[in-house]
Amino acid sequence: MYKILVVDDEPGIAKLLQDFLVKSGFAVTQSLGGEEALKILNSETKTDLMVLDMKMPKLTGMDVLKEMEGIKRKIPTIILTGSVDAEKYLIDLAKFGYTEKDILYKPVDLFLLLDMVKKKLKITQ
């Protein structure tokens, strides 16, 4: 079973995404901040994909991507952001190989998220 890490500082959104992805057949861990997310990513637990919010207090989504780049670990990631912020992130995201195609704008349609998850994990069904 694929393991997904959902990172969002808004508990309601983290829980929503976890519930939905679990219902869609994935094993999901949620994290309410960048620090906790890094701990999970650096642990022994396998993570196949990350759904990552950009705007978080302390360690932001971008910080998490930078840290991962620093230790040369690349995990397929879906970026969550409000459309207001998207443009300012695009240049930095490009440095880590992410484009607009990897971004989902809040409020997210859950089935669009599911499509993107399946594409990233190369699930054909």
Place this chain on the structure above:
Amino acid sequence: MRKEMEKEQRLAQLGKLVADMAHEVNNPLMIISGNAQLSLMENIQSETVNNNIKIIFEESKRAKNIIQRLLKFSRPSKGELRVIDINKNIDAVLSIVEHQFNLANIEIKRNYADNLPSILIDEQQMQEVFMNLLNNANDAILESGVIEITTSSEGDFLRIDFKDTGCGMSEQVKKRLFEPFFTTKEKGTGLGLSVCYGIIKVHNGELRFESELGKGTTATILLPLQREGGK
């Protein structure tokens, strides 16, 4: 001139407020719409409950739409810029509305300049502006009338005028035209001209109105022409 600057500043402040508000509303809106979607995945026995959840989901989509439009006013993006023939771009919009306007006894007059320089704009966003201005002109004409569209070049600018023989606007209405949610229509959202303002602004252009009560309104768009080698 000072009044214009004050107006610009007021709209800029309003834009910031709107953008901040939109950002804050996005998260709770996602929780509402997402939980509605999640609930609809359950096998709900009660048709009433099922329908109510569908309403929650549909209405949150509507709220999302309003927020997207507000964001176009407050922080519009230039989007996909292409070199466009403005006359063709207006015609593309007219092809959608002209028949319907004719049925309502509204005649469309094209007064296009030949050999206008092409212009670098976001085609879709500009069509949204034209559609809004045409619909406003249509709404302003109560029985029958004319909408005359004129294109021309004026110095470093390309100029487009939408002149209607509708009911015109009072000074009071003119002052508040670009304010989000300000509307004189029974069923309007009051976002159309705010969005137009944002789109024209991000193209470094100008949108202005001249109007006389009982005689009609002219909406004028000025768009800067790109010089060869320029940005």
